[in-house]
Amino acid sequence: xxxxxxxxxxxxxxxxxxxxxxxxxxxxxxxxxxxxxxxxxxxxxxxxxxxxxxxxxxxxxxxxxxxxxxxxxxxxxxxxxxxxxxxxxxxxxxxxxxxxxxxxxxxxxxxxxxxxxxxxxxxxxxxxxxxxxxxxxxxxxxxxxxxxxxxxxxxxxxxxxxxxxxxxxxxxxxxxxxxxxxxxxx
Numbered sequence: 001x002x003x004x005x006x007x008x009x010x011x012x013x014x015x016x017x018x019x020x021x022x023x024x025x026x027x028x029x030x031x032x033x034x035x036x037x038x039x040x041x042x043x044x045x046x047x048x049x050x051x052x053x054x055x056x057x058x059x060x061x062x063x064x065x066x067x068x069x070x071x072x073x074x075x076x077x078x079x080x081x082x083x084x085x086x087x088x089x090x091x092x093x094x095x096x097x098x099x100x101x102x103x104x105x106x107x108x109x110x111x112x113x114x115x116x117x118x119x120x121x122x123x124x125x126x127x128x129x130x131x132x133x134x135x136x137x138x139x140x141x142x143x144x145x146x147x148x149x150x151x152x153x154x155x156x157x158x159x160x161x162x163x164x165x166x167x168x169x170x171x172x173x174x175x176x177x178x179x180x181x182x183x184x185x186x
Contacts, residue, residue, distance in 0.1 A: 001156060002144040010126045010142055011164035015107040017053060018097065018120070019154065021064035021071050023113035024130055027150030040070050041150060049155035050078045056167045058158075059101055063093045065116055094120050111157055112137055113149050128157045 022028050025046060031039040054060055061082040062075055068085065075083045082100060084093035098104070106125035110117065113133040121127040121140050129141035130153035138144050143160060145153035162168045 001146050001160065002138075003160075004142045007126070007142040007160075008164050010106075011109070011161045013106055014058065014109045014126050014161050014165075016059040016061065016097075016101055016103050017109045017111070017158065017161065018061045018063055018094070018124075019050075020110075020112045020114075020117050021062060021068075022066060023132070023149040024111050025062070025074070025150065025154060027148065028113070028132075038068060038070070040068065040074075042074050043150050043152060043154075045152055046150070046154035047074075047078055049158040050080070052171055053158045053162065054079060054081075056162060056165075056171060058161070061097055063087055063090045063097070063120070065090070088116065089119075090116065091119050094123070109157075109161060111154060126161070128160075130154075 019025050026040045026042055029041065033039060050060055060080045062071065062080055063084045064071060065088050066085065071085060072083065082097060087093040105123050108124045109126035109128060110120045110124045111128045112121050113130045115134055115136060117137060118140065121137065127141045129137045129144045130147065130149040131145050132148040133144070143157060145156045147153040147156055159168060162171065
């Protein structure tokens, strides 16, 4: 993973992580069935990363330009705290998100991949990009994942945040102890 020098310090302050969907939580493909229905592909390891982040004190949200019942279902499955769909100007949703959770820019991380994400990425305390993001997006990111969108980038970035906050070793240790892990979404 590529990172700017102050990335670790910024990551330590994060309390809310905001995800774009297409190209971040998915591979960016839109699959169309025979009857015109649209499908999206989500990656289970990213889902587990989101569940672990939530269990360890991070609030999660989605702001996406498209509307999809699949996104609603996936976000509900992962207990994402807030979802904004159909937001081409993501700044409006971002302002509402900050107000809803009472957070400042420095408390918030955003993971994006395309030009539509830039207005938020330049505001947040911690901006992250997937490996196959647009070059302009990578330039403003504090970290760039070594993985593409929908293929582990979200997990890698969340692990980075949790490690920066000193929580990752405890998470891993917890999996080595006998306990119930039934409430974890993937």
